[in-house]
Amino acid sequence: MNTRTALLDSAERAARQRGYDGFSYADLASDIGIRKASIHHHFPKKADLARELIDRYATRFADQLSEIAAAEPNAAAKLRAYHGLYRDALGAGTQLCLCVAFSAGRDSLTEPVLDQLNTFHARSTAWLSLVFEEGAVDGSVANLTDAADDARATLALMEGAQLLARAAVDLSLFDQATAAFLCRLSPSQMH
Amino acid sequence: MNTRTALLDSAERAARQRGYDGFSYADLASDIGIRKASIHHHFPKKADLARELIDRYATRFADQLSEIAAAEPNAAAKLRAYHGLYRDALGAGTQLCLCVAFSAGRDSLTEPVLDQLNTFHARSTAWLSLVFEEGAVDGSVANLTDAADDARATLALMEGAQLLARAAVDLSLFDQATAAFLCRLSPSQMH
DNA sequence: GTCTATAATGGGATAGAC
DNA sequence: GTCTATCCCATTATAGAC
Numbered sequence: 444m445n446t447r448t449a450l451l452d453s454a455e456r457a458a459r460q461r462g463y464d465g466f467s468y469a470d471l472a473s474d475i476g477i478r479k480a481s482i483h484h485h486f487p488k489k490a491d492l493a494r495e496l497i498d499r500y501a502t503r504f505a506d507q508l509s510e511i512a513a514a515e516p517n518a519a520a521k522l523r524a525y526h527g528l529y530r531d532a533l534g535a536g537t538q539l540c541l542c543v544a545f546s547a548g549r550d551s552l553t554e555p556v557l558d559q560l561n562t563f564h565a566r567s568t569a570w571l572s573l574v575f576e577e578g579a580v581d582g583s584v585a586n587l588t589d590a591a592d593d594a595r596a597t598l599a600l601m602e603g604a605q606l607l608a609r610a611a612v613d614l615s616l617f618d619q620a621t622a623a624f625l626c627r628l629s630p631s632q633m634h
Numbered sequence: 635m636n637t638r639t640a641l642l643d644s645a646e647r648a649a650r651q652r653g654y655d656g657f658s659y660a661d662l663a664s665d666i667g668i669r670k671a672s673i674h675h676h677f678p679k680k681a682d683l684a685r686e687l688i689d690r691y692a693t694r695f696a697d698q699l700s701e702i703a704a705a706e707p708n709a710a711a712k713l714r715a716y717h718g719l720y721r722d723a724l725g726a727g728t729q730l731c732l733c734v735a736f737s738a739g740r741d742s743l744t745e746p747v748l749d750q751l752n753t754f755h756a757r758s759t760a761w762l763s764l765v766f767e768e769g770a771v772d773g774s775v776a777n778l779t780d781a782a783d784d785a786r787a788t789l790a791l792m793e794g795a796q797l798l799a800r801a802a803v804d805l806s807l808f809d810q811a812t813a814a815f816l817c818r819l820s821p822s823q824m825h
Numbered sequence: 826g827t828c829t830a831t832a833a834t835g836g837g838a839t840a841g842a843c
Numbered sequence: 844g845t846c847t848a849t850c851c852c853a854t855t856a857t858a859g860a861c
Contacts, residue, residue, distance in 0.1 A: 461742075462653075465739070551652075561802050564801065595811040596813070599812075601794065606793050606794070607755060623780075
């Protein structure tokens, strides 16, 4: 694998576990086995690395949302899959979604990174809004209010549930915090 | 005011705006007008300061919950007041509740501080559980599931909504994310 | 593209005078 | 209780050889 990708992978793992301020070029260097000065050849400033990190993450997440939209038959199934993304991102309860990790440390981020972060939130909200509108039509989601509000509430719930679970390093807290949300979704049909 | 309290106040403001790693003794020193070496007289290590910070915060929060429990007539009113605490804590959209700020940067925290953080979460959840059980009796809260799950979901929603609002420095995002939650609460009576 | 070497800065922390 | 002075270390970043 090329060094650049190895660096991005290492940095993403580190950022999601310890936050943006919680990892240094020295950490990445010892992780992938080069000297820290060499990293500056690929990412001159740490802000450049952060930028690429969030870009790559946003792209990957958007692709996953597209796949879900294409693969799942109704709104409830799409929301279950969305919930699964956030649950999987927790790993063993030690890491967060990159965008939660970055939201938390937002004061050390540069403008372009912050912009990407808010774009990520906006896109997620837009995608969820469409799903909730679909839910109003197909009847697979209970207790609907306003689609945009439901979307923001869902995003907030996932991010908050990750925070709770990670604070205690206990995945079951994520499940408890999101249990009521899953209850609103009609069960998938048998084949 | 005594120096010790001034330091705690300054540190709390800083931590809620920039996180635990985001402020230094130098920041506090210039903020309250002493030299940074003097701070070590009051708090030998930064971890000591963090400990006192979270202790004080947890105590204050518990008192507020007691007041709410005593003052509000039913479950819906108590939850509205609880929601108000988190909304107020956001200020102009630039700061978080201390415990969200600490949850985010958890990897630089020491064991006693982490313990206090989880105790805080546990107490909040316990208080909310009782309120949701009251709601099941007085009928003032809609769409109830399991009281403990509803409690964790509520805590996660508040923390996540704060994160969303702070990322964009936009209080209205908190309101949108929590709008559906408020809708579940029956309106207060006229007098 | 990676290395050694070296800034330059800022962090937490301590000793000892006043 | 606060000060000056200092230490030690980690961090981001750069220069220039290979």
